[in-house]
């Protein structure tokens with residue numbers, strides 16, 4: 076049966092999908108995946124932290140929040156040439172998307188933003204898809220990024236609207252949505268997903284997925300992260316997310332947003348190859364990888380391990 080793209084999902088419908096018997100859920104997700112995506116391909120993205128730590132926000136999972144005592148090394152905005160050199164390296168390794176992340180609350184119209192604009196132009200010139208995650212953005216700032224050649228902007232919802240205040244108190248869920256609207260209006264692709272393992276219920280997960288799947292246009296990519304706990308943060312002792320919860324999230328996202336790239340993001344380092352293969356079977360078709368073997372400030376599998384896994388599974392790097 077051909078699946079249609081819908082934007083009117085109800086919580087009950089999504090819950091019905093999320094709670095299907097696991098093998099049936101995976102089978103349905105894999106079937107939808109085959110209608111809308113090339114199941115033999117995985118998009119490789121490289122994420123570089125261009126400014127690390129010292130963030131004024133209080134996201135309780137994040138080692139970059141200045142208020143928590145973590146081992147994260149604070150790093151000012153990197154020089155433009157260094158960023159371009161890293162992007163070249165990522166491209167040589169097979170990455171098709173290069174994401175630059177700055178631990179800012181919001182973008183300010185200052186010299187640092189001018190430097191980020193120069194980075195976007197430089198990476199774009201290499202022929203890579205450029206993505207940024209810089210915090211909250213105004214409409215004007217989104218337009219400037221678009222003009223510089225930005226392809227996508229990441230701004231995760233993180234959790235459901237009702238659980239949001241339990242995780243972050245320094246900004247509101249609505250502000251997240253507003254930035255996403257500014258990005259969309261500027262004609263930039265939206266990358267927005269969430270994190271599981273923050274103490275939320277499965278209903279919170281479903282609610283977060285519903286917010287994404289009822290947007291007028293589904294985000295072009297949806298990262299699904301498992302909490303990578305960081306020592307010194309309020310959530311450092313949260314239990315590891317069970318694999319089956321990740322599989323359920325990925326499969327549900329795949330079924331309700333068939334055209335979206337679903338990115339298996341943080342938490343991969345804790346997974347075996349077999350567990351990652353389950354996630355690909357459930358419809359994940361993108362990963363972060365790179366020489367540094369880190370995802371911002373948490374560990375990630377090594378690049379060689381990723382390539383070996385893709386080869387074992389007969390998967391190819393995905394190019395969009």
Ligand code: SF4
Nearest residue numbers: 130132134137140178
């Ligand atoms: S998740 Fe982003 S906004 Fe929140 S504390 Fe970390 S760097 Fe700051």
